[in-house]
Amino acid sequence: MRTYHTQMEAAKKGIITKEIAAVAKKESMEPEKLRELVACGQVAIPANINHTSLSPEGIGTGLKTKINVNLGISGDCKNYDVEMQKVDMALRFGAEAIMDLSNYGKTNTFRQELIAKSPAMIGTVPMYDAIGYLEKDLLEISAKDFLKVVEAHAKEGVDFMTIHAGINRRAVEGFRREGRVMNIVSRGGSLLFAWMEMTGNENPFYEYYDEVLEILREYDVTISLGDALRPGCLDDSTDAGQIGELIELGSLTKRAWEKDVQVMVEGPGHMAMNEIAANMALQKRLCHNAPFYVLGPLVTDIAPGYDHITSAIGGAIAAASGADFLCYVTPAEHLRLPDISDVKEGIIASKIAAHAADIAKGVPHARDLDNQMAHARQKMDWDEMFRVAIDGEKAKAYFESTPPADRHTCSMCGKMCAVRTTNLILEGKKVEFCSEK
Structure with a gap:
């Protein structure tokens, strides 16, 4: 009989769960040491109670750098069979996580099949699915409607969810005041910004954050705090919008931990190489050493068609400087939905970056x-x-x-x-x- 809701709650109670034991074995770490890291939030083990095919992985301090593969259908590319081939490719090359970013139609059939077969942890962005799931246009969606999508994904067995809770009114004011070249490049962040501006309301994921946490706690879903104001070009990096949101994410991290909900924090984006190390240190400081999940960073803006390389350069520097989780980028980034060949190129580039960083960090057995x-x-x-x-x-x-x-x-x-x-x-x-x- 399970006497805890989440891995973090168990760890705080001194319990070494089967997931903690499995991760400790994979990482050549003493289970008690890993338990302590989970208890204080420096390691997350995303493991939804309904994801029965999961082979658990840890993300955070002292562990191997993990990689994530994004896939999913869009309105222009609706072939579920091709997306499942991408899943097989990701599993074959050892990706530890797969994010289903489907944003067209009823996505739950594909997602449920994915969760049933995948030993890799599964992530989603409920904001992407809201319009299709609710069959409402953006302006017609209520604050509580968004929470229904979060609960639906949690019940299905999703291990972690990107929730853009940090783009509240304060963060938007800072973004507007500062001004940017690329404005908002986060898909979920832009949709929330549009909803907030059209309705005049606060970000529902911020306003009802405690209710979101209760849903996530019930199914042991890790919250991945999305960076809605991440820089979309070099000129926007490390600006007031990005750092202002990061400060909000630090506060939200502590609130989640108080509810025993595991946390990851998402980061940039596009960023010159000389800024990356400082950004990693700043994130760890402001977000209390929570695991850091980065997209790239892409270290130049002029390489469309080769952004798996620009991302691998930035990802290696980021992970060597403290990032724990790399989101792959494919050669198709900024251009189109990636095909199977693109997915493979993105996975390999990201695996190289993660492995190179693990050697630099002295992760046991990395060499x-x-x-x-x-x-x-x-x-x-x-x-x-x-x-x-x-x-x-x-x-x-x-x-x-x-x-x-x-x-x-x-x-x-x-x-x-x-x-x-x-x-x-x-x-x-x-x-x-x-x-x-």
């Missing part, structure tokens, strides 16, 4: 695979190299596309391979080229 790769390369063991690689199939296809005359080398250097030459000399053999048949 193990790199050491295995180094030994395989020294021995010219191609099969082992392909096994260890993040995308071994692509590595093998590249190698075999221009096969070398001698399998102990690749076609770049051939018999002049530096590793081959050094190995021969250290084995007491001659290095010969012209006389070899």
Whole structure:
């Protein structure tokens, strides 16, 4: 019989849940240490009580950097089969989280199938689904209507939800006063801003925040506090709007913890490389070391078609500087809904960024695979190299596309391979080229 509502409540009571035990094993951490981190909010384990297929993961202090994959149907792309193929791709490459951002029609059929099959944690943005779920236009939706969508997603088994509760009237005043090039680029944030302006009301997720928390607590849904005022271009980064909202998110974090609701805080956005580390430190300070979930940051605005690379650069710096959770970005960012190829490119880029950051942070065992790769390369063991690689199939296809005359080398250097030459000399053999048949 479960004697607690949430992982945080259990941890505060000194209980090591099966989810805490599972995460501790994955992370090579003592369960008691992890319990303490969950109890104080520095680690979140998103695990809805109705997500029975979940393989739990921890996000936060001292743990491996996790990645999230966004997918879902839109009005222009309604193929559920293709979206489920993207799910399979995400699971195959080890994404720890999948966010269903569907915003067209009745999305619950796809979401329920996703939750039933996915061992990865599932996230949503209820604001996206409100119009389709309620079958009302934005102006017709009441404050309490929004809470109905939150409850529906929670019942279905969603592990974490992005709730844009920080864009209240104070934050909007700061945004208007400061002025921006790109204004509001958060989809959920822009919809809430529009609703607030058209109705004259306060943000319903802020006004009824305690009721939102009660819903989330009942199903142990982690709240991911959305950054509605994240910068959408370099020129808007670290401005009054972004920082003003972050201050509000810090207050909302403490209120959630008081209700035993687990919290993640979302962050930028677009940001020059020299600002990233300071932003990570500022977030951790203002939000009391809650886990930080970043989109990018994209470090330049001029690379459409290559934004998986601009995001991976920023994500690696962000995670090495304290971010805990990276949202992938695909080459299709800013251009169209990503196809399956785009999804793969985005996942791999994000996995590289997360892994590089874990090495920099000294996460236990982060370097193990790199050491295995180094030994395989020294021995010219191609099969082992392909096994260890993040995308071994692509590595093998590249190698075999221009096969070398001698399998102990690749076609770049051939018999002049530096590793081959050094190995021969250290084995007491001659290095010969012209006389070899």
